Amino acid sequence: MSALASSLSGSAALLALAGLVTYVFAGAVYRLYFHPLAKFPGPKIAALTTWYEGWYDYLWLQGKFTFHLADLHKKYGPIVRIGPNEVHIKDPEFFSQIYTMSSAKIDKYEYYYSMLGNPEATFPTIAHETHKSRRAALAPFFSTAAVLRFQPVVQRVADRLCSRMRTALAADEPIPLFFAFRGLTVDIVSEYLFGASPDILERPDWGRSFYGAWRGLWELSPLIRQIPGILAVFRWTPRWLLKATNPKALEVLDMETQTDAWTARLLATPEAEIKKRPQRTVLWEVAHSNALPAEERTFKRLAVDGNNILAAGFETTGNMLSHMMYGVLSQPAVHARLCKELENAIPDPESMPNSQVLEKLPYLNAVVKETLRQGVGAFGRLSRVNRSSAVRYGDWLIPSGCAYGMSPLYVLWDETLFPDPGKFDPERWLGADAKRLEHYLVSFGRGPRLCVGMNLANAELYVVGAAVVRRFPTLRLWETGPEDVKAIYDYFGGMWRFEEGSDGLQVKG
Numbered sequence: 115m116s117a118l119a120s121s122l123s124g125s126a127a128l129l130a131l132a133g134l135v136t137y138v139f140a141g142a143v144y145r146l147y148f149h150p151l152a153k154f155p156g157p158k159i160a161a162l163t164t165w166y167e168g169w170y171d172y173l174w175l176q177g178k179f180t181f182h183l184a185d186l187h188k189k190y191g192p193i194v195r196i197g198p199n200e201v202h203i204k205d206p207e208f209f210s211q212i213y214t215m216s217s218a219k220i221d222k223y224e225y226y227y228s229m230l231g232n233p234e235a236t237f238p239t240i241a242h243e244t245h246k247s248r249r250a251a252l253a254p255f256f257s258t259a260a261v262l263r264f265q266p267v268v269q270r271v272a273d274r275l276c277s278r279m280r281t282a283l284a285a286d287e288p289i290p291l292f293f294a295f296r297g298l299t300v301d302i303v304s305e306y307l308f309g310a311s312p313d314i315l316e317r318p319d320w321g322r323s324f325y326g327a328w329r330g331l332w333e334l335s336p337l338i339r340q341i342p343g344i345l346a347v348f349r350w351t352p353r354w355l356l357k358a359t360n361p362k363a364l365e366v367l368d369m370e371t372q373t374d375a376w377t378a379r380l381l382a383t384p385e386a387e388i389k390k391r392p393q394r395t396v397l398w399e400v401a402h403s404n405a406l407p408a409e410e411r412t413f414k415r416l417a418v419d420g421n422n423i424l425a426a427g428f429e430t431t432g433n434m435l436s437h438m439m440y441g442v443l444s445q446p447a448v449h450a451r452l453c454k455e456l457e458n459a460i461p462d463p464e465s466m467p468n469s470q471v472l473e474k475l476p477y478l479n480a481v482v483k484e485t486l487r488q489g490v491g492a493f494g495r496l497s498r499v500n501r502s503s504a505v506r507y508g509d510w511l512i513p514s515g516c517a518y519g520m521s522p523l524y525v526l527w528d529e530t531l532f533p534d535p536g537k538f539d540p541e542r543w544l545g546a547d548a549k550r551l552e553h554y555l556v557s558f559g560r561g562p563r564l565c566v567g568m569n570l571a572n573a574e575l576y577v578v579g580a581a582v583v584r585r586f587p588t589l590r591l592w593e594t595g596p597e598d599v600k601a602i603y604d605y606f607g608g609m610w611r612f613e614e615g616s617d618g619l620q621v622k623g
């Protein structure tokens with residue numbers, strides 16, 4: 115009897131194995147020969163599995179797939195099949211066109227945007243319709259007028275940074291601007307979203323450990339993309355085990371706990387107290403907004419969105435400020451010209467104008483534009499899916515339901531538009547060609563998913579950049595070389611190396 119049972123279970127296992135092999139084989143044949151993208155050029159292995167991307171982003175290398183796309187385009191041309199259901203296009207002329215198909219209902223590509231494990235947030239929302247209402251609730255707080263009303267907070271945090279810099283300079287200590295700028299942007303965005311500042315700028319380590327926690331999430335993002343359930347597994351794992359096996363994941367979960375706590379405190383704040391504040395508090399307003407149905411205003415969704423908007427707003431802008439400062443300080447002629455313009459325009463450095471005035475200074479304006487171009491921000495391809503109709507690219511018709519996208523990197527660093535793209539050169543924005551080039555300044559994306567925080571980011575770049583350069587004209591780089599300030603990882607945002615012993619961008623006075 116037991117021999118019969120074991121022979122039966124052996125046969126069942128064999129059958130299951132045969133079934134699995136047939137399934138995998140049939141899937142592979144389908145993807146290679148019958149899939150709607152089967153005729154598109156690209157490596158066969160990419161057509162077979164998303165782990166081709168995983169190899170470059172997680173398994174063997176870290177955050178390198180975006181850079182690998184350049185090699186693929188060299189070999190296969192401007193459109194390449196980069197995954198079983200996705201193509202990437204490298205053509206700056208086509209960027210605006212694919213992101214601004216106004217009449218079409220365009221979704222984000224679920225596989226790609228699952229990377230942070232938070233589909234309830236606005237940024238990774240997949241469906242066009244859901245996104246539309248989430249965006250409508252947020253947008254009024256990021257309009258030009260709203261950001262202008264919020265600017266006293268931006269200036270106050272910039273002043274706090276300058277005061278801490280003064281103390282460090284008086285003690286002849288180096289200032290780790292890499293962390294300081296990120297601490298500053300966290301303090302600003304948290305104040306706006308949650309009405310609370312974690313005061314990162316006051317911390318003795320200038321926010322290094324705080325940044326480390328977020329960096330943990332970004333470094334995990336390629337793995338989450340391949341195995342979307344992995345975050346849930348981390349959440350179930352006991353803390354002690356996670357600490358021993360995956361400390362980065364533990365930092366990520368602690369970050370979530372912190373933004374959950376800020377959201378809970380904010381939502382429990384009585385209306386009378388909220389209305390007394392000189393500034394609006396975005397998440398409180400969204401929680402009471404008519405633009406969203408009740409199920410979109412739950413504590414959990416708001417907390418997830420708050421966490422995600424903070425992530426979207428602080429690293430990008432802190433990174434841009436770092437690019438700006440390195441670009442300016444590494445070139446004495448650029449630094450001298452900017453100092454001169456700011457000295458002429460701002461006689462008293464303790465009384466700084468707002469961003470609307472600063473934007474009109476021609477050289478500062480060129481410096482900010484060059485920062486946004488050279489710094490890029492989002493290196494990730496902005497993958498989209500047109501669920502109702504095919505999308506034409508030249509002779510190619512990308513079938514509906516298939517994903518397509520383009521990384522802003524391949525527009526902003528296109529050599530035919532911006533020769534020597536790695537060079538920080540504000541002159542590009544002062545020549546006769548500048549107006550034409552603005553069309554290609556796509557750092558904030560384009561179309562309905564354009565960065566909602568664009569006005570706030572711009573205000574921060576002008577206000578903080580101008581304050582630091584105007585108030586500290588003798589600032590110089592300290593133990594910082596080009597290898598410290600190069601985006602060598604793509605975790606959606608382009609990121610610099612972050613290792614023990616490397617402080618990124620440092621300055622002294």
Ligand code: HEM
Pocket residue numbers: 236237238245249303423424426427428430431434490491492496497557558559562563564565566567568570571572
């Ligand atoms: C210079 C700094 C910034 C850059 C370069 C940048 C870049 C981008 C890009 C390219 C997108 C589109 C992503 C896509 O299509 O998948 C985006 C979306 C977004 N950004 Fe930014 N961003 C910056 C600053 C900010 C700030 C300060 C905030 C808010 C505090 C913010 C919040 C968001 C949000 C919520 C979205 C999703 C918008 C939507 O889907 O409606 N960003 N950003």
